Amino acid sequence: MSLPSSAPILIEDLTVAYGDQPVLDGLTLGVGAGRITALLGGNGAGKSTTLSTLLGFTRARSGRVAVCGIDPGAAPDAARRHIAYLPENVALYAHLSAVENADYLLALSDERHGRAAIVDALRAAGLQERAWDQRLAGFSKGMRQKVAIAVALLRAVPVLLLDEPTSGLDPRATADFNGLLSAVRERGTAVLMVTHDLLSAADVADEIAVLEAGRVAHRVAACGPERFDVRALHARFQVAA
Amino acid sequence: MRIVRLIARDELRLMLRNRVALIAFALILLLTGAAVASSWSHQRAIAERRARHQHAAERAFDAQPDRHPHRMVHYGHFLFRPLGPLAAFDPGVDAFTGNSMFLEGHRQNTANFGDVRQSSLLIRFGQLTPAFVLQIVAPLLLVFLGFGSLARETERGTLRLLMLQGASRRQLVAGKLLALGAVALAAAAPAMLGLLLIAGQPGALALPMLTIALGYGLYLGLWVVLILLVSAVVRRSRDALLVLVALWAVTSVLLPRAVPDLAGGAVPLRNRLQTEVAIARDLRRMGDSHDPDDPHFTRFRQALLDRHRVERVEDLPFNYKGLLALEGERLSAALFDLYAAQSFAAQARQNAMVDAAGLLSPAIALRGLSMAAAGTDFAAHRRFLEQAEAYRYALVQRLNRMQAEAVTYADDSATDAGADRRKRIGAAHWQALPDFRFVAPTGATLARAALPGLAMLGLWLVAASALLGWATRRLGAGR
Numbered sequence: 001m002s003l004p005s006s007a008p009i010l011i012e013d014l015t016v017a018y019g020d021q022p023v024l025d026g027l028t029l030g031v032g033a034g035r036i037t038a039l040l041g042g043n044g045a046g047k048s049t050t051l052s053t054l055l056g057f058t059r060a061r062s063g064r065v066a067v068c069g070i071d072p073g074a075a076p077d078a079a080r081r082h083i084a085y086l087p088e089n090v091a092l093y094a095h096l097s098a099v100e101n102a103d104y105l106l107a108l109s110d111e112r113h114g115r116a117a118i119v120d121a122l123r124a125a126g127l128q129e130r131a132w133d134q135r136l137a138g139f140s141k142g143m144r145q146k147v148a149i150a151v152a153l154l155r156a157v158p159v160l161l162l163d164e165p166t167s168g169l170d171p172r173a174t175a176d177f178n179g180l181l182s183a184v185r186e187r188g189t190a191v192l193m194v195t196h197d198l199l200s201a202a203d204v205a206d207e208i209a210v211l212e213a214g215r216v217a218h219r220v221a222a223c224g225p226e227r228f229d230v231r232a233l234h235a236r237f238q239v240a241a
Numbered sequence: 242m243r244i245v246r247l248i249a250r251d252e253l254r255l256m257l258r259n260r261v262a263l264i265a266f267a268l269i270l271l272l273t274g275a276a277v278a279s280s281w282s283h284q285r286a287i288a289e290r291r292a293r294h295q296h297a298a299e300r301a302f303d304a305q306p307d308r309h310p311h312r313m314v315h316y317g318h319f320l321f322r323p324l325g326p327l328a329a330f331d332p333g334v335d336a337f338t339g340n341s342m343f344l345e346g347h348r349q350n351t352a353n354f355g356d357v358r359q360s361s362l363l364i365r366f367g368q369l370t371p372a373f374v375l376q377i378v379a380p381l382l383l384v385f386l387g388f389g390s391l392a393r394e395t396e397r398g399t400l401r402l403l404m405l406q407g408a409s410r411r412q413l414v415a416g417k418l419l420a421l422g423a424v425a426l427a428a429a430a431p432a433m434l435g436l437l438l439i440a441g442q443p444g445a446l447a448l449p450m451l452t453i454a455l456g457y458g459l460y461l462g463l464w465v466v467l468i469l470l471v472s473a474v475v476r477r478s479r480d481a482l483l484v485l486v487a488l489w490a491v492t493s494v495l496l497p498r499a500v501p502d503l504a505g506g507a508v509p510l511r512n513r514l515q516t517e518v519a520i521a522r523d524l525r526r527m528g529d530s531h532d533p534d535d536p537h538f539t540r541f542r543q544a545l546l547d548r549h550r551v552e553r554v555e556d557l558p559f560n561y562k563g564l565l566a567l568e569g570e571r572l573s574a575a576l577f578d579l580y581a582a583q584s585f586a587a588q589a590r591q592n593a594m595v596d597a598a599g600l601l602s603p604a605i606a607l608r609g610l611s612m613a614a615a616g617t618d619f620a621a622h623r624r625f626l627e628q629a630e631a632y633r634y635a636l637v638q639r640l641n642r643m644q645a646e647a648v649t650y651a652d653d654s655a656t657d658a659g660a661d662r663r664k665r666i667g668a669a670h671w672q673a674l675p676d677f678r679f680v681a682p683t684g685a686t687l688a689r690a691a692l693p694g695l696a697m698l699g700l701w702l703v704a705a706s707a708l709l710g711w712a713t714r715r716l717g718a719g720r
Contacts, residue, residue, distance in 0.1 A: 055405065057401070076404075077407065077409055080404065080405055080406075080407060081407055083405070085405050087398070087401075087402075089398065091397050091398030091399045091401070091402050092399070092402070093251070093255075093399060095254070095255045095258045095259070096251075096254075104247065104251055105402070105406050106406075107247050108244055108247055108248075108403065108406035108407055108408050109406045109407050110243070110407070135258075
């Protein structure tokens, strides 16, 4: 597969191992600007390691990784400045309210937004108004997820990495989230979404890549002659998982 | 710096929103404020009381009627150890060492009436002083406020979140340092305010006060670094708290109490009874001025007679008994000085052992520094004892000289009815004797004495900072 070298997310022949245990073995993947790629795969297939390598937390043994042209292994701080990341288990500050969390995290990224922008993002993420100024100590996982989504959306960066973004959301919130992702795509952000939620992936992704044994085993497009069939993909995914 | 400030601000916001932290902080402010006020008033009351007693003793001495000078030698004199203004910050050993001395001929008395022996409250609880609060309580407060600074971030996953927002490990640690450092400053503020109050008092010396402020700053800064070091290295907040409380208990409570006992066991001191028996034995060996056959005093008498070319002591141009008293005092004082020097040397060895333990416990290093700069350490006590002994010796020898020069040998030896009156000399003689004036050390002397403690704290801080630098580079790795 040939990837444009200007793609915001670029992975070529990536090999990562924990000790003697290979996790990624010749992975090649690229996500262009304004594209959403869903990364599927069974447990241990290397999905989270792929994200961790893009974030600069895991070093590649070989191959090439670039985020907006920056190697996150060599310059993690520089690479992270171009990334918004939504983890599966959202870690936020329980002593701060939803608005304060967003304000603090955005201030760290040197992206100051006023309260109006923050509450707009919280509203768009589906967080109820009465929760905006409540401390997160009493928030459910889904509510925290919405705060994190709002922060990720507010960051005007070219790359958005999502790790099981809809795992804590109810169906309505999931649908809203998918709508938001479409809006993000419209502004030219490259989105790589690790997920088990095939329906969501089918709903929003431009491309689905299935990881097996540390490399992309299947790749299907959302439109054109290669447009994927959810049922067939589900059957394949069940086998892979 | 923007990120460092943001992280520090959030850490402080967390503390402000934590009711337990707020209460603990309010308590330490209250405790330090109370310590400053009570210690200040205690020091002033003691200083005033001792000055009053000293004045009364001088008046009583001067008010003695016409007497035989040797009666005045045995009437004696009282001295009270003056208390410097910095004792309000750190009274050091003042409460434990005696603060008054009875001066008399033929013997050196030790200082008596330490405050702890006169107050059951002091024995049971000790004195609440700003130094105690900053040495013992403030580090514990910092531990409770800061143990989770970094461990909490790694434990809850927010460390990675911060790094994803562009904060580096170094900025994160610097922000936490800044926040906990600000708390340490705020905790020390009432005590430092007390120090400023002391600065306005007569006799307060700027250099020792600056040394004290620097020492406590280093000490609290060291605790801030140690807390973050443990919080960075230990995986869970709960474990960080356990490690830090154990560290505090060992270095601030256990070692400062155990090390002096160990030093006392390693270098035993003679007790007072043993010393007095030994001195009495040596005095007997030295000679008896009342024994006409005593070899030393026989030689002494013969040398005098030869020098003045006379045959009998009655023919000497002065009172031989006064000369005997002068010589006897010279000999006994030299003997007492010898025993005092041995005792001081043993205590110095004990203190050196305790000081060296500052490498194991920063609290010991700080305590030594603080007492030395405040002029309330063992050296200050020794300084008083030595000046008091010098004064005693000069006073007694002046009285002995009066006996030799103002009372004739014939009158001194007479036993007739009027002899007692003829042996007396006028009260103006003792009224003219100079009063004791304690020569306080200079600020530079006190500050110099605190340098070893400062150096040790500096070493601690450098070592802890180096370890924190190493821990910062590993922060969050493999988690």
